[in-house]
Amino acid sequence: MSVCRPARCLLSAGFLPKPQATPKRSLHASTIRPARRRRPHYPSIKAEDLKLLNQAAETQFPSYDKSETNILSKRYTPSQIAAIKAAETAIDAKDLLTQSQLRTDPWRLPYADDLSEVDPITDQPEKLSPEDIPGPHAFRDNNDVERDAAIARVTNEQLAKFYPDGIPDGELSPEEERKLHEAMDAAFMQATLDPRTSFHSSNPRTVAALADPRHSIVAPSLPRIENRMVRQTRRLSSEEEEDPRQKRLLQYLDWDKKKLRSIRVKTLVVHGVTNQTRMGKIRSMYYLTIAGNQDGLLGVGEGKSVEPDEGRKQSVMAAIRNMRPVPRYENRTTFGDLEWKVGATKVQLMARPPGFGLRTQHLIFELARAAGLQDLAARTPRSRNKMNVIKATWEALCNQKLPDEIARARGKKLVDVRKVYYGGSVH
């Protein structure tokens, strides 16, 4: 039997005697780098600072007294309370002051708050779940007897809110009597609307939870803040947004908003136009709108802007500003046949008998309707360019020759035979 013993090197560190460590003399003026890095865990605190620190710790993190610990027992279980106490004894308040830092992470609250109170605006209200109701949860609809009893109870509760010092009895002045009656009516109304009066349960806490806002899924209404700034900036919901351009137009025309709303406005032509500049192509929207009061006034306006809304508003304002009177025969049609040409667009408008209607193309129809014409026929024999059709029709309607003017020019009497001889009949 050969047992091999591992060959142990005689030169290994364990067997050879260690040489005596010669004392080395420090040749550096300051401490060497390893020694410099060795700093104490806690910096030394001066005695004066310690006193101040103790005082600050006392004020910022006071210890609980008996009444406060009793309140804790209402919220936490005994094991939880024991854990809290153990943690508090382990943590020194002075350490909290010296070591705790302000948060700089992106998820910190942007304002200083210890989160001990529930802010009604910023925070969601504390909500309870059905598990917080002790006892059975079953409930059913009330019968009449139970309902009456419940209403009486709740009415008394609500009335107590009106008269916390008790309901006044004995001889009352008419004013007080009236107030009492009003309070009773209001309390009764509130009781009938209260859910506690509609349902019955063997467990009274179930019924109480129905009216408890902490159990309700409806969030409570926001509180009304009252300060000077809020009062100044408060806007009524009925107040409309003020457009300075519209305001100026109304001032210029001396109209009120009601009259402006009675004007019939319609945008008939919308298309994009491009302007080639050094910077490139600038695309704008062009709008052509007509405006009329349907009783002899008609205007046509154009607007152009990079923003569509802006261009449209411009055109509407221009149309209203450019309204001109349109003479009408019997307030329903033109005086005879008209012909007008704008560019290559010729428009022929023909007067028609009553009841004929507006048998024209859509653009001329809109113009005639806005102007208050009811019987008209029209032709556009040449170009039908929308813009020019509208402009030509508008010019034609505004520049009609009245029989009155013709009579004056010629020095002859012109008589409407239809009215005078035929009594207004057509056939």
Added chain:
Amino acid sequence: MSLVNLAHVCSHLQNASQARLGLTSIPVSKLHVNLMLGLQREGFLSSVTLGSTVPPKPYILQTTVDPAQHEKLAQTLADAPWAAYSPEPSENLPGIDAHLHELSVPQNPARRRLWLGLKYWNNEPVLKHMKLISKPTRRVWLTGEDLSKITRTRPSSYVKGLTHPGECMFLTTDRGILEARECVERRLGGMALCRIWG
């Protein structure tokens, strides 16, 4: 009965109105004279004068009148307007003298011209459009019934109705050149010459 010349007259009057002329001249012919007189009756022309190739001097400018006399003349005319047309000179009208109303009509008929005074009102000419109905290639004859319809804006016998306010149509009839409405009054028919409006 030259409708070609009438066509020229129509064009010329339209052009003259466009150019805002006060006086224009057209050749003299029976048709032209009667038609122009008809136009004057309807109020489209202010004056129809026979003259030469040179425009006639306006009546008022034929003599310069003293301002005081002018006032007196104006007053007399205001009271009795028909006195302006009387051929004999009277004491009431010191400023007006018949022999001063110069009418130099040339002997040579070719040199005679009919001078028309055009009217304007509110920056617009009174006679703006004048269109032939009967053309040299096609004559249009209208009966009394046709004219009844035409004057009531309805077309008849391939002729459009009078739809423009104050439109007039002249026809040549047995009784001379009359306006369409005058023909309807007399229940006459005839050859339609031209229609005028504006």
